[in-house]
Amino acid sequence: MRQLIARRLLQTIPLLFFVSIACFALVKMAPGDPVLSFVTPNMHAEDIERIRHNLGLDKPAYVQYWLWLKELFQGNLGYSLVNHQPVMDQILDRLPATAGLMGSAILLAVLLAIPLGLTAGANRDRWPDKLVNLFSYIGISVPLFWLAILLIYLFAIHLHWLPSMGMRSIGVNSAMDVLKHGILPCVVLAFGFLSVYVRYIRSSTIGQLKEEYVQIQYAFGSTKKTIVFRHVMKHVLLPVITLLGMSMADLVAGAIVTETVFSWPGIGSLGMTAVKGMDYPVIMGITLFSALFLILGNLLADILYGLADPRIKGAR
Amino acid sequence: MTDRLLTVDNLQVSFHTRDGENKAVRGVSFHIDKGETIGIVGESGSGKSVTAKAIMALIPPPGEIIGGDIRFDGESIRKLSEKQWRSIRGNRIAMVFQDPMTSLNPVKKIGDQMTEIIRRHRHLGQAEALKEAIEMLRQVGIPEPERRVRQYPHEFSGGMRQRVMIAMALSCQPELLIADEPTTALDVTIQAQILDLLQELKAKTSASIALITHDLGVVAQVCSRVIVMYGGMIMEEGTVEDIFYRPKHPYTQGLLRSLPERKAGSRERLVPIEGTPPDLLDPPPGCPFQERCPHAMPKCAQLPPHFKVGEGHRSMCWLNDDEAKGGAGNGGQ
Amino acid sequence: MNRTKWLNVGRELLARKMGIVSVAILAIFVLGAIFAFLSPYDPNALNVLERLQSPNASHWFGTDDYGRDYFTRALYGGRVSLLVGFSAMILATTIGVLVGVVSGYFGGWIDNLLMRLLEIILSIPSFLVMLLLSVFLKPGLGSIVLIIGLLMWMNMARIIRAETLSIREREFVLYAKASGQNNWGIIVRHVLPSLVPVIIVGATNNVASAIMMESSLSFLGFGVQAPNATWGSMLNSAQGFIAQAPYMAIFPGGFILLTVLSFNILGDILRVGFEPKLNKR
Numbered sequence: 016m017r018q019l020i021a022r023r024l025l026q027t028i029p030l031l032f033f034v035s036i037a038c039f040a041l042v043k044m045a046p047g048d049p050v051l052s053f054v055t056p057n058m059h060a061e062d063i064e065r066i067r068h069n070l071g072l073d074k075p076a077y078v079q080y081w082l083w084l085k086e087l088f089q090g091n092l093g094y095s096l097v098n099h100q101p102v103m104d105q106i107l108d109r110l111p112a113t114a115g116l117m118g119s120a121i122l123l124a125v126l127l128a129i130p131l132g133l134t135a136g137a138n139r140d141r142w143p144d145k146l147v148n149l150f151s152y153i154g155i156s157v158p159l160f161w162l163a164i165l166l167i168y169l170f171a172i173h174l175h176w177l178p179s180m181g182m183r184s185i186g187v188n189s190a191m192d193v194l195k196h197g198i199l200p201c202v203v204l205a206f207g208f209l210s211v212y213v214r215y216i217r218s219s220t221i222g223q224l225k226e227e228y229v230q231i232q233y234a235f236g237s238t239k240k241t242i243v244f245r246h247v248m249k250h251v252l253l254p255v256i257t258l259l260g261m262s263m264a265d266l267v268a269g270a271i272v273t274e275t276v277f278s279w280p281g282i283g284s285l286g287m288t289a290v291k292g293m294d295y296p297v298i299m300g301i302t303l304f305s306a307l308f309l310i311l312g313n314l315l316a317d318i319l320y321g322l323a324d325p326r327i328k329g330a331r
Numbered sequence: 332m333t334d335r336l337l338t339v340d341n342l343q344v345s346f347h348t349r350d351g352e353n354k355a356v357r358g359v360s361f362h363i364d365k366g367e368t369i370g371i372v373g374e375s376g377s378g379k380s381v382t383a384k385a386i387m388a389l390i391p392p393p394g395e396i397i398g399g400d401i402r403f404d405g406e407s408i409r410k411l412s413e414k415q416w417r418s419i420r421g422n423r424i425a426m427v428f429q430d431p432m433t434s435l436n437p438v439k440k441i442g443d444q445m446t447e448i449i450r451r452h453r454h455l456g457q458a459e460a461l462k463e464a465i466e467m468l469r470q471v472g473i474p475e476p477e478r479r480v481r482q483y484p485h486e487f488s489g490g491m492r493q494r495v496m497i498a499m500a501l502s503c504q505p506e507l508l509i510a511d512e513p514t515t516a517l518d519v520t521i522q523a524q525i526l527d528l529l530q531e532l533k534a535k536t537s538a539s540i541a542l543i544t545h546d547l548g549v550v551a552q553v554c555s556r557v558i559v560m561y562g563g564m565i566m567e568e569g570t571v572e573d574i575f576y577r578p579k580h581p582y583t584q585g586l587l588r589s590l591p592e593r594k595a596g597s598r599e600r601l602v603p604i605e606g607t608p609p610d611l612l613d614p615p616p617g618c619p620f621q622e623r624c625p626h627a628m629p630k631c632a633q634l635p636p637h638f639k640v641g642e643g644h645r646s647m648c649w650l651n652d653d654e655a656k657g658g659a660g661n662g663g664q
Numbered sequence: 665m666n667r668t669k670w671l672n673v674g675r676e677l678l679a680r681k682m683g684i685v686s687v688a689i690l691a692i693f694v695l696g697a698i699f700a701f702l703s704p705y706d707p708n709a710l711n712v713l714e715r716l717q718s719p720n721a722s723h724w725f726g727t728d729d730y731g732r733d734y735f736t737r738a739l740y741g742g743r744v745s746l747l748v749g750f751s752a753m754i755l756a757t758t759i760g761v762l763v764g765v766v767s768g769y770f771g772g773w774i775d776n777l778l779m780r781l782l783e784i785i786l787s788i789p790s791f792l793v794m795l796l797l798s799v800f801l802k803p804g805l806g807s808i809v810l811i812i813g814l815l816m817w818m819n820m821a822r823i824i825r826a827e828t829l830s831i832r833e834r835e836f837v838l839y840a841k842a843s844g845q846n847n848w849g850i851i852v853r854h855v856l857p858s859l860v861p862v863i864i865v866g867a868t869n870n871v872a873s874a875i876m877m878e879s880s881l882s883f884l885g886f887g888v889q890a891p892n893a894t895w896g897s898m899l900n901s902a903q904g905f906i907a908q909a910p911y912m913a914i915f916p917g918g919f920i921l922l923t924v925l926s927f928n929i930l931g932d933i934l935r936v937g938f939e940p941k942l943n944k945r
Contacts, residue, residue, distance in 0.1 A: 030783060030784065030787060033780075033784045034788060037785075041793065042796075045796075045799075046800060153925065155928060156876075156928050158876060158880065158917060160880065160884075160899065164899065164903055165913065165917070168906050168913065263789075264789050264790060264791075267789035267791065268789060271792065272883075272884070287795075290799055298796060302793070305788075306787050
């Protein structure tokens, strides 16, 4: 097990290196001259060249990458071209909002998916299964932004139950208020994942129920309910850890869309603003940040899986 | 008859498949007395495992018990509700299965799997149940049971897992233990150990044992009475001595000839029974064994009754009918 | 691919009500997209007098904020959405199959290299990259197809690679090798035909994801540019009028849902149809 973790960690290092090159290259490929954002009308050509030199933009690409990487290790992701604020600060500023949204959405999705998936799988082809199946088909096919618009129309505009945008009401600073603002974005973001998890749990429940050890449980006087919740559940939940790791990329995409629709002040909406304003340092910072999130998320999922599965844990 | 534990009366089980009705068990009657060990022997497809599952009402769909009665301790258990059944299964009737590698939940500790059953049927607390589980593991010869209860199935060898299964089955002191090919998946030395264990437990507990196997050699070691099944019917029933030394049915005789000779120095060749078991989707009328029987005769197209050929010894073959035998003799002259 | 397999798929499709419904829905959308020009309205003609009319007899889906006939725009929008979806699927499937087959068939360092590359690409959230690229590239249908297609082939490549690995060991491939056929000949004659079911199932799911991607990009304002409409960009403008004209949101969104849903259901049915053992109860 320890070796497994060590090996996974070692695999991650070159991956991080290449990903950083890719992020750097992606933004370097961008059209336009970043120096221009510092230029004011009464600057001389020498001034512009000086800025270019100060920013290191006159050096070859690999030197620029090296300098960027060095800064990166000191926690410096550069400065926004629009408001000239440090990119790192902006991201960290927005992090709690995004982390809260993602965390609660995943939690909601997993907590709902487990009973739904198990029930559907245990009642294969009967009405609970058909209902859950229909629901999850719609879940994987519905555009999240459309769902968001519909929910806003229903709960914010029509019923006036919940706010439609932002994270706080102006002048109000209470947890309750944030919670109320968070309900709709959280539900929307959770919806897509919920369906993926439900489908997965359902089909692996069906598979497990065919296993010999399940049949044998009946011979010891177990009910289907005990079998499903005591024996099958643990089996089915283990792979969900891996599934969580794999859904990180979709989580990022979902967060960008959801935060934009609901004007949720997180990293996703920061990214959207940056992309629209061609604010390259911010884009680069966010891309790198989310890549890191993806890689570490997968790494963590692998390690957790290894710790949770006795068959892997025991192996040396 | 106070010592009858289980009576199976004209049991019929069918599987409704896409191709038609597969008559897996076609009118099987036998009984098991208290404290006795019987062997149910037959090739695969003879209906022996289906019979065992029927006793526990564990026939999976599309299978169904379509006729007959099963009485356990004097009461019919065929029409019990699922709830009543749950208090019998694992408690009064327990079962050990063929493949110990797949019969335990791989992600739960042995101790947890055992205490779950002990707590369910004996209404003990967790601590007491665990103590009981450890004691059971010790009884089936698992060393260091205190440590082993905290381990997962993959940390046990096949033979050890089968011991765990036996411990699990015996943990609620069942009156009847059904062992369905308990040694088939194990290698020969482990097989012998498990059989020794069964014999030892038989001496210690009062449980009756029904040992289901395709291996007459296994039966000889453990059982006192034997039922030979073929094509969903009982071909012959008798004591171990009857079956081994005075087999009356040609099928039993064939099985005995196919048995590897265990005596040292013997180089006798095995004589397998020619042919394949009958198709139970559309079984031929008459004796199911007629197509493979060396003594087949026209009368075999009619289903023979069970002929009593000795005390507690019956055989379903026209050869055992004095009249039929006489007729065959006349024809030969 | 033998004939019984196709028969199986056909039977599976007909046996499921959902399958028939999905095919019907898709057929209606495709026909609507093709024959959109039959509509008496110009999808881009402004008519301020008829602004924001609710659905009525002359404007079945009402009109939008510029007074354009919403039904006609939805038809033309469907044309773009379906076109982008299919084109991006073809691009993604081509790349995915190529990478997967090469990786799985040749193995060794090529496989290693391609799989590492795949890993790197999968580590950067593709949606973010799509947004970025759509800013860099000249807006237009071609760019969108390119962006979506270039970032959607990875799953296909993985599936095809795994499948190729197992096909590579089958007798007919080994025999072809032993009889001296060259590698590309074997790939074209033996490996690719065996991959057809997997490719079809994957492609069906890819159309669904491509349409979803295009809608998301267009909704966020990157994608197809005004005045041309796609279902996603129609939703973008609908967002601002949600209180006065909720129907503006319901129609295009509902169409995206129905289209993607149909492709997803179809994909699942095809998968079961191609692998009858999955169907066993």
